Amino acid sequence: MEQPILKVDNLTKIFTRKGQPDFAAVDHISFDLMPGECLGLIGESGSGKSTTVNMITRLLDPTEGKIVLDGDDITGISGRELRKVYAKMQMVFQTPTDSFDPRCTLGDGIGESLRNNGRSRAETKAEVARLLEQCGLTAEFASRYPHQVSGGQCQRAAIARALAVGPKLLICDEATSALDVTIQKEIIALLNELRRNHGSELSILFICHDIALVQQFCDRVLVMYKGRIVEKGKPDDVIRNPRNDYTKRLIESIL
Amino acid sequence: MAEILKYEHVDITYNGFKAVKDVSFTVSEGEILGIVGESGSGKSTLIKAAMGLLGPAGLVTRGDIWYKGKNLPDLSENEIRKLNGPELGMIFQSAGSSFCPIRTVGAQLYESMTEHEQISKAEFRARALELLRKIGFENGQRILDAYPFELSGGMQQRVGIAAAMLLNPSVLMADEPTSALDVSVQKQVVEEMLLVRKSFGTTIVLVTHNIGVIGAMADKVLVMKNGETVEYGETKQVLNNAKEEYTRTLMSAVPKLRRT
Numbered sequence: 001m002e003q004p005i006l007k008v009d010n011l012t013k014i015f016t017r018k019g020q021p022d023f024a025a026v027d028h029i030s031f032d033l034m035p036g037e038c039l040g041l042i043g044e045s046g047s048g049k050s051t052t053v054n055m056i057t058r059l060l061d062p063t064e065g066k067i068v069l070d071g072d073d074i075t076g077i078s079g080r081e082l083r084k085v086y087a088k089m090q091m092v093f094q095t096p097t098d099s100f101d102p103r104c105t106l107g108d109g110i111g112e113s114l115r116n117n118g119r120s121r122a123e124t125k126a127e128v129a130r131l132l133e134q135c136g137l138t139a140e141f142a143s144r145y146p147h148q149v150s151g152g153q154c155q156r157a158a159i160a161r162a163l164a165v166g167p168k169l170l171i172c173d174e175a176t177s178a179l180d181v182t183i184q185k186e187i188i189a190l191l192n193e194l195r196r197n198h199g200s201e202l203s204i205l206f207i208c209h210d211i212a213l214v215q216q217f218c219d220r221v222l223v224m225y226k227g228r229i230v231e232k233g234k235p236d237d238v239i240r241n242p243r244n245d246y247t248k249r250l251i252e253s254i255l
Numbered sequence: 256m257a258e259i260l261k262y263e264h265v266d267i268t269y270n271g272f273k274a275v276k277d278v279s280f281t282v283s284e285g286e287i288l289g290i291v292g293e294s295g296s297g298k299s300t301l302i303k304a305a306m307g308l309l310g311p312a313g314l315v316t317r318g319d320i321w322y323k324g325k326n327l328p329d330l331s332e333n334e335i336r337k338l339n340g341p342e343l344g345m346i347f348q349s350a351g352s353s354f355c356p357i358r359t360v361g362a363q364l365y366e367s368m369t370e371h372e373q374i375s376k377a378e379f380r381a382r383a384l385e386l387l388r389k390i391g392f393e394n395g396q397r398i399l400d401a402y403p404f405e406l407s408g409g410m411q412q413r414v415g416i417a418a419a420m421l422l423n424p425s426v427l428m429a430d431e432p433t434s435a436l437d438v439s440v441q442k443q444v445v446e447e448m449l450l451v452r453k454s455f456g457t458t459i460v461l462v463t464h465n466i467g468v469i470g471a472m473a474d475k476v477l478v479m480k481n482g483e484t485v486e487y488g489e490t491k492q493v494l495n496n497a498k499e500e501y502t503r504t505l506m507s508a509v510p511k512l513r514r515t
Contacts, residue, residue, distance in 0.1 A: 044438075044439065045408070045437050151294070180293040180294055180464060181293075181464070181466070181508040181510075182293060182504060182505060182508040183293075184508065185507075185508040209437065209438070211512060212509075212510035212511055212512040213510040215510070215513060216510050236513070239513070239514060240514065249439055250438065250439060251512070251514075252442075253438040253439040253441065253442040254438060254467070254512050255438075255441070255442065255445070255465075255467030255468060255470060255471045
């Protein structure tokens with residue numbers, strides 16, 4: 001059988017606060033993400049979506065559980081080894097403008113990982129231009145600063161930056177939530193095109209609170225509620241026959 | 256029904272930049288008008304102009320905004336203060352942060368009421384509790400004694416609605432009242448605003464980029480792009496049968512849930 005690109009096993013994060021009971025933000029969740037698959041993760045604010053992502057991307061240490069990326073256990077690694085992980089896994093964040101250094105051009109941001117991996121200045125410049133064009137921008141955007149471009153253009157640049165190292169897993173944490181619907185549609189079209197071109201070389205973990213968007217875009221969906229996965233399956237099946245009370249409420253709330 | 260609010264060829268400028276160009280519409284009593292558009296289309300600016308909240312840089316450079324025979328941009332600061340609250344109410348996008356964090360909800364609501372009418376504390380509490388009950392709070396007493404940060408985002412937003420409703424305004428301006436909320440809470444807030452209209456006959460001007468909310472609430476829709484009116488008409492006609500290309504693009508970009 002094919003090996004999952006990402007395997008999350010019994011992942012748990014407990015926040016402890018003085019004088020208050022422990023709070024399990026993520027409570028023993030397990031799931032697999034197969035190569036080429038697009039997996040949606042939905043749930044309301046405070047359901048633990050972002051904590052889960054922060055643990056997978058190793059920005060937050062889990063209390064318990066295991067994260068396996070492309071066959072390697074990445075749960076406890078640090079330093080040089082951890083840096084290597086980011087060649088396989090890249091993130092696209094919610095607010096595009098804030099995810100770039102305001103004092104550097106978009107080209108600097110996109111090319112940074114290439115330079116760090118030993119590419120020459122000229123090679124990097126050519127590659128940045130190629131990446132920008134792949135993401136529907138022109139090469140001249142490399143010399144612009146984040147505040148000089150629109151939100152949608154900036155998110156395209158953020159996707160170009162994520163793709164620079166050729167990752168196998170792209171994690172989009174509410175990547176379209178801050179954008180207008182028309183721009184959101186364009187970004188989704190771009191992600192769909194990338195999936196077509198990369199085939200099983202690119203998997204996406206798509207965190208979102210818009211169930212209709214997840215239905216359009218994802219192969220499979222996980223519904224989180226109070227730190228647990230309460231439902232999983234094909235988006236159409238989950239939406240037609242929600243088994244969990246929370247999922248039912250979520251679907252009924254859509255206007 | 257009688258017209259209550261009328262925009263006539265309104266231009267609004269921020270430091271020489273025209274944010275709103277030649278917008279005209281009328282709202283009748285008890286009507287809900289939805290204003291949609293992308294970021295930067297000038298939709299919030301439109302209602303801020305009526306409330307006198309444009310700030311030092313913003314100016315209505317042409318046209319009139321009529322409310323009950325008064326041209327709002329021409330009024331003095333004092334007259335605007337008298338109108339804002341009992342006549343024109345406003346609900347902000349993040350109601351939680353429009354409250355003072357170090358005073359209880361009750362104290363702040365009381366202050367806003369005494370600003371406009373003579374009222375005893377006991378009378379205020381009775382009225383506030385009744386209103387809070389009407390908009391779906393089971394334990395209004397607890398809400399009045401709470402600090403804003405002790406309430407969840409959805410509760411804060413509903414308290415924001417209560418704060419605007421307490422003075423029983425004839426027109427309620429709502430600037431993205433549900434955008435910061437989860438869908439389940441969004442539905443509650445939408446239902447409460449509809450209830451407010453049903454019980455008090457309040458006119459509502461609703462600014463949002465969420466077309467779902469417009470579909471659920473508005474009688475008429477104004478679609479804006481780059482400060483100009485793209486389309487203005489009955490909600491059903493605009494949402495299902497748009498005349499303009501831009502409106503159709505906007506509608507087709509909204510992800511729709513396939514339930515069957």
